[in-house]
Amino acid sequence: MEILDPTHEGGAPAFVPAQRLATLEGTIVAILSNGKKGTKPFFDAFANELVEHHGVAEVVRLTKANYSAPAEPELLKQAERWQALVAGVGD
Numbered sequence: 001m002e003i004l005d006p007t008h009e010g011g012a013p014a015f016v017p018a019q020r021l022a023t024l025e026g027t028i029v030a031i032l033s034n035g036k037k038g039t040k041p042f043f044d045a046f047a048n049e050l051v052e053h054h055g056v057a058e059v060v061r062l063t064k065a066n067y068s069a070p071a072e073p074e075l076l077k078q079a080e081r082w083q084a085l086v087a088g089v090g091d
Helices: 039-054 073-081
Strands: 028-033 058-063 084-088
Touching: 028 039, 028 073, 039 058, 039 084, 058 073
Parallel strands: 028 058, 028 084
Antiparallel strands: none
16 A cells, blocks of 8 residues: 655745735725625625725725636736735635
8 A cells, every 4th residue: 555645845935924904994905706606695795895884995896707716817917906805705
């Protein structure tokens, strides 16, 4: 019997998370949906909450072409103008 080690041989590069925003007021927040039907009503309500109760200036809504694959590079090219991104799934 041969037992295989599924771990990667090399170490992962250092990861530094983005600095936490002090406030959402006046920011642009993107919502990236996986495109399943359960995300639309939830993200509609979430976008409304962000604008009405947290002062978000703009909510950008994006949907991936394939719910099981990573987001397309074209979608993420827009990220430079966002201050926050929320990615979500729905069923």
